[in-house]
Amino acid sequence: MSGTARIGVDVGGTFTDFVLHDPARNLVATGKRLTTPDDPSEAIVAGIARLLDETGLAPGALHSVVHGTTLVTNTIIERTGCKVGLLTTEGFRDSIEIGKETRYDLYDLFLEPAPTLVPRALRLEVPGRLDVHGHELKPLDEAAVARHAATLVAEGVEAIAIGFMHSWRDPRHERRAAEIVRAAHPAIALTLSSAVAPEIREFERISTACANAYAQPRMLRYLGRLEARLAELGVTGALYVMLSGGGIASVQEAKDFPIRLIESGPAAGAMAASWLARQAGLDHVVSYDMGGTTAKMCLIENGAPDRKFEFEAGRVRRFQKGSGLPLKVSVVDMIEIGAGGGSIARVEEGSGLMKVGPRSAGAKPGPICYGRGGTEPTVTDSDLVLGRLDPAYFLGGEMALDLDAVKRAVTDRLAAALRVTPDDAALGIRRIVDETMAAATRMHLAEKGRDPRRYTLIAFGGAGPVHACDLARLLKMRRVVVPLGAGVASALGFLVAPPATDLVRSLVGRLERLDWAKVASLYAEMAEEARALLTGAGADPAAIVFRPAADMRYVGQGFEIPVPLPGMSPTAADVGAIREAFLDAYRERFGRALEELPVEALTWRLAAAAPGRDIDLKGANLAEGRHAARGRRRALFEGHGWQDCDVYDRYALAPGDAFAGPALVEERESTCVVPPGAQVRVDAFRNLVIELPPPREVSQ
Structure with a gap:
């Protein structure tokens, strides 16, 4: 690992983002590719190869690659993990199915509980018991451990979770059971509840162990394949991963405890926003990361995100607390909303009302404008119709957007059903998704006793800067900060996050x-x-x-x-x-x-x-000799109609530059939409600092 260059990789639901930083050359380069859902390592390796080629770096010059993935989340949500067995204390095989005996919806007579990851037939009881102080009440039945392990292996399980009563107090029974299983079945993946979540509360601890075992074989295969492909590319540097709590960890920790990566990707965005807030001297910040599938909001106080030590995964109802699997893991405390660029708009039968999300077009087929087979209008399609996006400059011009196809679909699927103009239908999509995000953010801050008017919004993600000013207006915030490379800022978070x-x-x-x-x-x-x-x-x-x-x-x-x-x-x-x-x-x-x-x-x-690494963005990606002004384009703003907007090259804007809205600031991975009346300045770190006008008086 003799080189100094590092690459951060964020695998999202629609795009895989890349940021390369080489301090030896004061170089920061970015990239974005459509995610390959069937094999995410394909897009990762292709994107890294391209970045290395564009920057003239040899693969062997890479110090490290830092990676985040949604693999664990998707495995649990989609129920695509392995066949798992559970060895537990005699009399407690049903505790993970009984749960807390609470209902997440008191009035639903046909309530669907969160399904367990281990069916009852694969949950086997072992005699032996410790009390709450760790004293042995009954010795572990080692013969039963060996017999039940053989039964589970014969049933075809790929992983076994071991969760005994009071192992948080003394893990010796679990450890002895693991020794017996490993001696007889060395290839089986094992998870001990006392290792993955050594804390009180039996249901949550064993649920976490089962989830870890459920995802472990798939994570082992994925990381092994990624390491092999990077080696084939010639990368000799280390591969690291981001944990859900925002820290950088070794690949071995990810292999042993994949459940700790359940919120890996979203955590990177919060860490990037925390770093940006510290740079800009902002103590009260709301991080706003809007990608292709979801929007994530996180409260950041004094340069650090809030954290929590419990998480619910695989909810039956995505936004209904209590409908998922409880996990004892450290995660960055954020809200995740089904509102992304790929969120699909539709008119509901019966009510005749338009709804947006949480269903997403994802990477395949994607929004209609991508030309990859999508037929239902999405948020990105509405942004294109409203003039916010340039159909000839998406991804820096690499991906042309089909505006005519979008207009036809908006007219046929939405405007006709709603009896409004296509412009109003597109504006309606935007209003709904912005109000959805604003309502969720208000609730999140209210639960913490915080007033959004005291906060600055840091916006990033491919769709974040497009919607940031409208969201801030709804939250009565007066300032928005958009960093350089906002469309791939989550990938930047991997490079600045500490171990x-x-x-x-x-x-x-x-x-x-x-x-x-x-x-x-x-x-x-x-x-x-x-x-x-x-x-x-x-x-x-x-x-x-x-x-x-x-x-x-x-x-x-x-x-x-x-x-x-x-x-x-x-x-x-x-x-x-x-x-x-x-x-x-x-x-x-x-x-x-x-x-x-x-x-x-x-x-x-x-x-x-340990201290994280710092990155100097002041001289990164400068477009030497280029003019910042790129012309004008018309865009539709609520309450202002169609406006002629100045269009700026994001890379040509230098510290000290200032201008007023309406304006559109374009970079390869995103576009920042500045409404009429807003004032923009470029600070010393090349962030766009947008001061919004005060709310207009409503005449009585």
Whole structure:
């Protein structure tokens, strides 16, 4: 790995994005290709080969490739994982199907539960039991482990999950069972619940283990194929992956714990926005990433995204909380909305109302304008009709868009049914998708007690800059920031994200009664594991920073909140300070705290991270000698009608440039739409900083 160049690769539902950074030449280059859903590595390798050719780099000069994928998410949503078996404690084979015994919709008499990943016939019980303190009540029946493992292998399972009662407290029964299975069946993929999610709550822990086992064989094949193809290309640098919590990890961690990649791609966008916010000195930001399939929003405070430690995957109803599989994984806390460039517009029978999304045209067949067989109008098609996109400059002119086909479809499928003009039908698509995103963002911020008017919107993704100003207007935000290379900013996030991981252990007790020596030993154990993981991801062990926290609650409560701790070796002398930290966190979330009630801790967390790499965008992709102004084009704006807009070359805009809307700023992977009355300046980092006009007064 003698070279300095690195490539970030983001595989999305419609496009695969690339960013190459070579600090030795102060070079930043970008690329975008249609995703190859049947084999994502095909688009990845082809895109990397093209970037290397365009920049004159030899494959062997690459230091590393950092990668994110939706493979795990898609595997669980589409139920395309392997056949999985489960070994569990005697009497508990049905716990993952019983779940929490709650209904995500109280009034639906025909409610469809989230299907389990392991059918009942493949869930086998093993005698043996530990109590909540880790004491052995009944020895593990090793003969039953061997017998049941043989039965599962004979049934054709590719992976086995092992989840025993109270293994979060003491994993020795699970580890011994794994030794027995590996000795007899070395080729089988194994997941231990005590390894993937060593924390309290049996249902969520074993559900996470089953999901990890379900995706593991497919991830092993995918990463193996990708490594082989990169080697054939001549790439000798390391391959890294991004975890759902926003940290960079080794390929081995991805192979062992693929479930930690469940939100890999979306996390990269949040990390890119966090880096951009720190550069621009913005403390209160909403990250807005709109791609071809979905839009993702994330709250970023003081240069860091919110995180959470639970996630629901494979929901029966995509936006209905409680209808999916609960997972104990660290993820960037964001909302994901079925509103992307490929979201399909339709007129519903019966109501006669137009709906947009969440169904998407994806990469195949894609929007009508792509000319790949799509027949239903999408958000991208409406943007083309409204003049926001240049049919001759999509992907820098590599992909011509068919405007006539879109106009025919909008007229026949929407305008005729709605009895409106084609322009109004296209504008209606835009209104609906923007209002959908605004409503979801308002709710997300309200749940956190935040006022969107205090925030700046950082917009990226292929469709993000096209819709950003209208979304900000609906949220009553006054400022929008659009970075250079906005269409591939998620791929940039892979290059600026730090090597990082989140580890967890559970130990339950009231603060006054806890075994603090045991707590300190848990943190020492987690710190040792974190150093090994981050060193494998290329981090300097001496530069790793640890941030301890604990999940705490009042005694008797059903749920807990995360609380930062003063250090990794707390003692009884720190109980007062830890209690005050809990009360402060509780007040911030709920507006009050009950100081007289006893407090207990359940779970101890350790966030470990090494410094991320910095990238200088100030001199990147400059179009030397070119004029920024490229001419004019007409675009339709709500409330303003058709307007003649100045069109600017994004790469020719330099720090200090300023102009007013209406305007269209074009780069290869996206177009930034600036409405009438908005003022734009290019800051020192070549971001477009758009100040929106105040809302117009409504006459009484």
